[in-house]
Amino acid sequence: MTHLIIFLFFGALCLAGAVNLLVQRHPINSALSLVVVMGSLAVEYLLLGAEFVAAVQVIVYAGAVMVLFVFVIMLLNAGEEVRTKGSRVAMLFGIPGMLVGSALVGWVLIERTGSQTVAAGALPGAPRTIGWLLFHNFLLPFEVTSILVLIAIMGAVVLASHPDTDSGKKKS
């Protein structure tokens, strides 16, 4: 019972953070709302028994990715958002569209699974299990991930480095 109460509380907190993210006009306020969303999602993962994913959510998303977002906001020097006619039209069509879309997803989920639920901890979630699966069943995807990460490193440095200092022969 307390499990359900905590789940619903953090689900509501997550949704409130997401709505606040959209409503806020200053990018920094939106970014801080996103931290709330990430944090409450981490608690939801924890309640579902996905301990490792919860830790990753906090360390990578609420930590590193948010630092990246804030740096991008600083970099662009983004100020207050100005409401335009275009965004009002988007709101007019976007909100009904979103409602229809989420209702559709919900209907499909209920239709397919009915009232079946998964007990907390029934699915692999502990770091020990993840480690075993990652290094046995999903070995190739794991190694491919390192290539993906390598591409991310190179892409960032190529995109963000200045053409003048790009010679590669610069000594100290």
Add this chain to the structure above:
Amino acid sequence: MPQNYVPIFIFIAFIGILIPVTLLAAKLVRPDNPSKSKLMPYECGIDPVDSSRGRYTVRYYIVAILFVVFDVETIFLFPWAVQFKALGVFGLIEMLIFLLILVVGYIWIWKKGALEWV
């Protein structure tokens, strides 16, 4: 199991209560007498010349994205480390290949001079 995390929840809840209470207590106790020069941003006694909301250099972006990348790398080390004994030499070789590919990237950015803050 979520039950093991109850101490952490209690800890977070305690902090969540402690911070507002401390700030509120400080607000009630301290003398409140603001003036224009007191509210000015303090910069080693020098009057501020410009708004601090300028554009920042792109180097911060490089630092941030490299932090994300190597953070993800460390995340992958953790499930390997808890299963180290069970995985044995095979797992060690796996992880060394993974690390080797990333070290190549690290050496590349080092040579490229992206780590230098000119």
